[in-house]
Amino acid sequence: MTTKEKIISTSLDLFSQFGYDGTSVRQIAREVGVRESAIYNHFSSKQEILKAIFTAYKKESSSAQLLTDDLINELVFPLNFMVNFTEKLIRQWSSKNDRQFLRLLLKEQYRVIEGKRYSVSDMLDETRSIWWMIFDELIKHKFIKEADPKDLANEFIYPLFMIRMEYLFDDSKSNTDAAMEAAQKHVQFFWRAINK
Amino acid sequence: MTTKEKIISTSLDLFSQFGYDGTSVRQIAREVGVRESAIYNHFSSKQEILKAIFTAYKKESSSAQLLTDDLINELVFPLNFMVNFTEKLIRQWSSKNDRQFLRLLLKEQYRVIEGKRYSVSDMLDETRSIWWMIFDELIKHKFIKEADPKDLANEFIYPLFMIRMEYLFDDSKSNTDAAMEAAQKHVQFFWRAINK
DNA sequence: GTCTATAAGGAGATAGAC
DNA sequence: GTCTATCTCCTTATAGAC
Structure with a gap:
């Protein structure tokens, strides 16, 4: 599982519990096991993570x-x-x-x-x-x-x-x-x- | 309509659009037409507003x-x-x-x-x-x-x-x-x- | 690709005057 | 009951070293 995939699945997990606004990038980073800034190496913004989740789900x-x-x-x-x-x-x-x-x-x-x-x-x-x-x-x-x-x-x-x-x-x-x-x-x- | 009632109905309006975490007390105050601190004269916290909405709905x-x-x-x-x-x-x-x-x-x-x-x-x-x-x-x-x-x-x-x-x-x-x-x-x- | 450091601003909430 | 002013903390996001 790549870091990018880990970010997506962790975010789905957190977003589904606390909502998009109720989840911080900091929280995602902690759960994934990287620093906050490392997230921005894979996604240009928090919104992009949400977009990726919806896109992935539509496929599978x-x-x-x-x-x-x-x-x-x-x-x-x-x-x-x-x-x-x-x-x-x-x-x-x-x-x-x-x-x-x-x-x-x-x-x-x-x-x-x-x-x-x-x-x-x-x-x-x-x-x-x-x-x-x-x-x-x-x-x-x-x-x-x-x-x-x-x-x-x-x-x-x-x-x-x-x-x-x-x-x-x-x-x-x-x-x-x-x-x-x-x-x-x-x-x-x-x-x-x-x-x- | 009292200020307290106005806070409840405005909050329901905003919460239903942007979610609880997506709505700030500041935003509620602006829409109601008072300062942020005036909200705390009617509700001790943001959570209390949400509680009041659920209680009111259950009744009516x-x-x-x-x-x-x-x-x-x-x-x-x-x-x-x-x-x-x-x-x-x-x-x-x-x-x-x-x-x-x-x-x-x-x-x-x-x-x-x-x-x-x-x-x-x-x-x-x-x-x-x-x-x-x-x-x-x-x-x-x-x-x-x-x-x-x-x-x-x-x-x-x-x-x-x-x-x-x-x-x-x-x-x-x-x-x-x-x-x-x-x-x-x-x-x-x-x-x-x-x-x- | 991940790190440290930091910017810039918004959040919830309180103190005290009127 | 509402105001101004302020505290403290957390937020998204970026710059630049390794």
């Missing part, structure tokens, strides 16, 4: 990567498909990185970084569009009841995201099981609602 | 107060009841105060204030317990399908809260109509799922 965390080939082959069994996708999703959200990033995003989503603003809605949009497509297909092939696929996508992912907020917010890993249970309960409820 | 904003007598009499028509409750809820959440408080809560929910911590879950609990009771009654009287009332409560309020986060986050009032439409779509979907 995508719901699309959960859609592996063997999962997609299961689409003819919609309930199985949803159960398996949800399990993968909760597992991804349980990682320390995703928990920390969620906290950071909720705190700083209003902050303007180089003209851009990251928001919860942005984060949802990718997952939403994936499920829009999936439900569209399922309706076309008459696997589920007739409905607006866009609405179904929201009804499916909204509770999942709330479960994330309620159970997968802090650093401790102990809530993963409870989150999984709540999420699968939702899948069952949702399936009864859309099943023909 | 409660889902229980939406349950007026004429609404409760409508419980025998569950769909009507849900439609009307939802309309009142979205209207309450659309107020400037509720929008600002939502932003503040999401930013500062991890902060410890006198040993206590305010969280999204805390905020949900009140509404959740109300709907737990309502669905319990509806099931007993066989107005809706057999199910765990606790699960139904979550399935009902989770999407509503997500709609709040997506549409009723910033200060502009222009999203109320879109929020209302999304919320009522959810009510319809939910009703089809629980209707006998």
Whole structure:
């Protein structure tokens, strides 16, 4: 792990706990194990560190990567498909990185970084569009009841995201099981609602 | 409006925009129209201002107060009841105060204030317990399908809260109509799922 | 790439006059 | 209750040696 990488991960850790304004460059330097001025050798300003965190997260965390080939082959069994996708999703959200990033995003989503603003809605949009497509297909092939696929996508992912907020917010890993249970309960409820 | 009240409302305004650490006492004083030291005549510290905001909000904003007598009499028509409750809820959440408080809560929910911590879950609990009771009654009287009332409560309020986060986050009032439409779509979907 | 040293200013908070 | 004045500490950021 290079110093630059250490700065990014340490900053994510501190920012997610104390917020961007609540964390000083001094604090980051101490935690990384270098002097304050050494930070400025890797980032021209504190803002640049925050920018790097958002950029890094956007790359590594995508719901699309959960859609592996063997999962997609299961689409003819919609309930199985949803159960398996949800399990993968909760597992991804349980990682320390995703928990920390969620906290950071909720705190700083209003902050303007180089003209851009990251928001919860942005984060949802990718997952939403994936499920829009999936439900569209399922309706076309008459696997589920007739409905607006866009609405179904929201009804499916909204509770999942709330479960994330309620159970997968802090650093401790102990809530993963409870989150999984709540999420699968939702899948069952949702399936009864859309099943023909 | 007394100076003390002005300090509280101005602080909520600034905290919700820039966060607690991103707002200085100096900034609050300037906006209120007094000197910095005058603030300390009303609050012994900056933290006390934040505490006062949370306390004030807890008093004035409660889902229980939406349950007026004429609404409760409508419980025998569950769909009507849900439609009307939802309309009142979205209207309450659309107020400037509720929008600002939502932003503040999401930013500062991890902060410890006198040993206590305010969280999204805390905020949900009140509404959740109300709907737990309502669905319990509806099931007993066989107005809706057999199910765990606790699960139904979550399935009902989770999407509503997500709609709040997506549409009723910033200060502009222009999203109320879109929020209302999304919320009522959810009510319809939910009703089809629980209707006998 | 990391260090020491330091600049320049903002932070929270208090003392005491009016 | 509000003012002026001030204390002390911490903040981001830079200059220049090694």
